[in-house]
Amino acid sequence: MASSSGNETGLRVGFIGLGLMGKPMAKNLLAAGNHLMVASRSRGPVDELVAAGASAATGLAELAGFAEAVITMLPTPAVTSEVLLEEGLLESMRPGALLVDMGTETPELAKRIHARAEGLGIEALDAPVSGGDTGAIAGTLSIMAGGSESAFRRAAPLFRAMGTSIRHVGGAGAGQAVKAVNQVMVAGILATVAEGLALLERAEVDVPEALAALAGGRAGSTLLEVKAAQMLEHRYQPGFRVELHLKDLGIVEDFARSVGVSLPFTALATQMLRAVEASGGAMLDHCAIIEAVRGLSRLEVSGE
């Protein structure tokens, strides 16, 4: 839980999208002393936030009229585009208000949102996050924000309620570009850690000492630290679901195509995650990618 010291100026915040990530993020904003109005497709999380002190919007127009800052944390680029560009949320917002889109999409969509907002006198940030639901709950997300310096300064108190690594990485779309790079690295490192552990578990070694040796050398990584035990113990409760990582990797592929970069490791990691999904693991934590690596060495090979 983030600090609720009351040092932050309480803002009137409209929060849209109370999913696995959005719900705890909204709770942390509330705990930090902000006034929250929320909207979400499912009633359960809305009731939960209302019980914690938020108000429920009767519709997006009411939320837009209330908020000095609107935060969107929607599941896909299509939904984000629908809510922000097609359903007129931006047009309903107060002039001078701040829009912070924290979902993951292409830099290109982020730039279209920024452009539309600018035309309406609204300051916008694309500010996707890394850190999973555990990071969202603990208020320790990594937040990568793209937009103007002025918008970043206004959003900073809100970001501090949700994250610990808060970076202004450039102008419109820069947050999404860095998030794409983040997803490339997370997919590849996760796959690589899985492959190393699939080899390790076939070797005659003292596993805890071996993990400590790996962490202490050039192979050290955050994912090795936070995911090795789960992978070795076949515990795949999410966390960050396979289907969501695949959704993000589709966005990465769109972005890479638009800038003309070939990503062979990401393609392989994507296919291994798809293998897990195809085998019924869409809702598992993405560290279940180790099952794809293990499975490759125990196929049911038959034939003449």
Place this chain on the structure above:
Amino acid sequence: MASSSGNETGLRVGFIGLGLMGKPMAKNLLAAGNHLMVASRSRGPVDELVAAGASAATGLAELAGFAEAVITMLPTPAVTSEVLLEEGLLESMRPGALLVDMGTETPELAKRIHARAEGLGIEALDAPVSGGDTGAIAGTLSIMAGGSESAFRRAAPLFRAMGTSIRHVGGAGAGQAVKAVNQVMVAGILATVAEGLALLERAEVDVPEALAALAGGRAGSTLLEVKAAQMLEHRYQPGFRVELHLKDLGIVEDFARSVGVSLPFTALATQMLRAVEASGGAMLDHCAIIEAVRGLSRLEVSGE
């Protein structure tokens, strides 16, 4: 440079193999107060160690007769096997002496060396390292040792002169097994970091802030920290040479085949490193793998 506090008991150490790694490791053993006799194929490093206070062996028999502990740090499994198993070094060693093989080879060869040593009343350890020449020079290597508890205790003061992460990871061959896993992870993470950076450099972002954001989230890794600047600035001085990483990955492949594990990410990373080698980069630092990723997106495509 490692501490030369004099708290370590000075041992009579024979050190064989004064290459890019071995030479600074031997110097750190000397600085820690050990009595060193050295042997190496090239005269230059031998003279350098003699100038620092070591003695030069006239041959392996003299070195074996002198040493309470023999350390080998030879470039390939073939050379290690030749020196230890074919040229009779083990047979020349003093009964009760300690053999510490710090080169990289398969767990299977390490087990053969252990077995031969045991038959001669010599305690053996396979203790490969991670950390590159910079780690060897600074005395900050990660050392993964396989063998008996008693052998590990005897070698510990020597290890402390060369490394900071010192782990007893199991019995005979366990050090090499963990080193293989280490090389799997290093190859895959390096490739993944390269791919992420190749995408990052095509995006409109504030690069230092972006790197800080990546390091602070799930994508964080030791290789991102130590290699990102080199990769982005096209600086490929070794470090750890492409040809040596490829040599280690050949050993990994032999080990994986022997235990029946399929390693698709390692295979791809190996081929990307081979592309760098094929293009004249064998002697460059392995972070030059980013040139293979960049090169994929600017091929000279011609044809009808």
